[in-house]
Amino acid sequence: MVQCVLRRHYAADTAELPGMGLGTLTVNATGSAEAARGAYESGARHALLRQPVDLDGDDPAGTIAALVLVRDLTSYGVVVDWRLVHSDATAAWRRLVHLHPPRELLAPGGEDALSQWRASHCIGKCFHRNGPGFVQVRDWRTGQLRKITIDEPRHRAAVPQLLEGARAQDIDQEVLANYTAAGLVDMLGTHAWWMPYQVRRWPQSHTAV
Structure with a gap:
C-alpha cells in the first residue's frame, strides 16, 4: 500500500496555506497509473510519498506500485517528494534518472549519486x-x-x-x-x-x- 499526500502547488513551502491540501491518496498493489491521472486532474502538482521506496525490500509488488506512481506523476509534471532505498546508488540513478529525483537516496554513496541524478534529469528522458x-x-x-x-x-x-x-x-x-x-x-x-x-x-x- 502506498500513501501519498497531495497538494495544489509545486512548492513544498506552500503546504500550510489555506486550500493547498488535497488529502491523502492510498494506492494498493494495482491502480497506480489511474491514481496518478486522478491526482493530476484533481489539481495536484506536488505529491509526498510517506513511505520510502525500497528496491531491496521483500514486497516487490508494493515497491512497483510506488515506482509506477512516481513514474506516472512524473509524466504529468507533478513534483514528487520521495525517498529511495537501494544497495547500489549508481545503478539506481542511472536506470531511474527519467523519474523525478527523490529527496533522499539512502545508499552508500547516495549523496553523490543523487547530485548526478538531479543534474541529469529532464522531462522526456x-x-x-x-x-x-x-x-x-x-x-x-x-x-x-x-x-x-x-x-x-x-x-x-x-x-x-x-x-x-x-x-x-x-x-x-x-x-x-x-x-x-x-x-x-x-x-x-x-x-x-x-x-x-x-x-x-x-x-x-x-x-x-
Missing part, C-alpha cells in the same frame, strides 16, 4: 508513445538517443501487462528477456515493470521530433 500498430520508445538515459519501435504483436501485447507491474511468470519469457536486456523493463524479485512513462505532450515542437 525516457518515454513511450502509442501509435497505430506500434509502440515507440525514446530513451535518453545514457546521454544518447535510442529510438525503439515495437511492432511485433507479442512484444506490443506485453506492454499493457507490464505497465502496472506483473509477475514475471505471467509474461512471455522471450519478450521479457528482450525488454530487460533493452533496459525497458526492470525486475524486482519475481515481478517486472515497464519503466518508460507515456508521453502526455511533446517537450519541444513536434517538428523537432
Whole structure:
C-alpha cells in the first residue's frame, strides 16, 4: 500500500496555506497509473510519498506500485517528494534518472549519486508513445538517443501487462528477456515493470521530433 499526500502547488513551502491540501491518496498493489491521472486532474502538482521506496525490500509488488506512481506523476509534471532505498546508488540513478529525483537516496554513496541524478534529469528522458500498430520508445538515459519501435504483436501485447507491474511468470519469457536486456523493463524479485512513462505532450515542437 502506498500513501501519498497531495497538494495544489509545486512548492513544498506552500503546504500550510489555506486550500493547498488535497488529502491523502492510498494506492494498493494495482491502480497506480489511474491514481496518478486522478491526482493530476484533481489539481495536484506536488505529491509526498510517506513511505520510502525500497528496491531491496521483500514486497516487490508494493515497491512497483510506488515506482509506477512516481513514474506516472512524473509524466504529468507533478513534483514528487520521495525517498529511495537501494544497495547500489549508481545503478539506481542511472536506470531511474527519467523519474523525478527523490529527496533522499539512502545508499552508500547516495549523496553523490543523487547530485548526478538531479543534474541529469529532464522531462522526456525516457518515454513511450502509442501509435497505430506500434509502440515507440525514446530513451535518453545514457546521454544518447535510442529510438525503439515495437511492432511485433507479442512484444506490443506485453506492454499493457507490464505497465502496472506483473509477475514475471505471467509474461512471455522471450519478450521479457528482450525488454530487460533493452533496459525497458526492470525486475524486482519475481515481478517486472515497464519503466518508460507515456508521453502526455511533446517537450519541444513536434517538428523537432
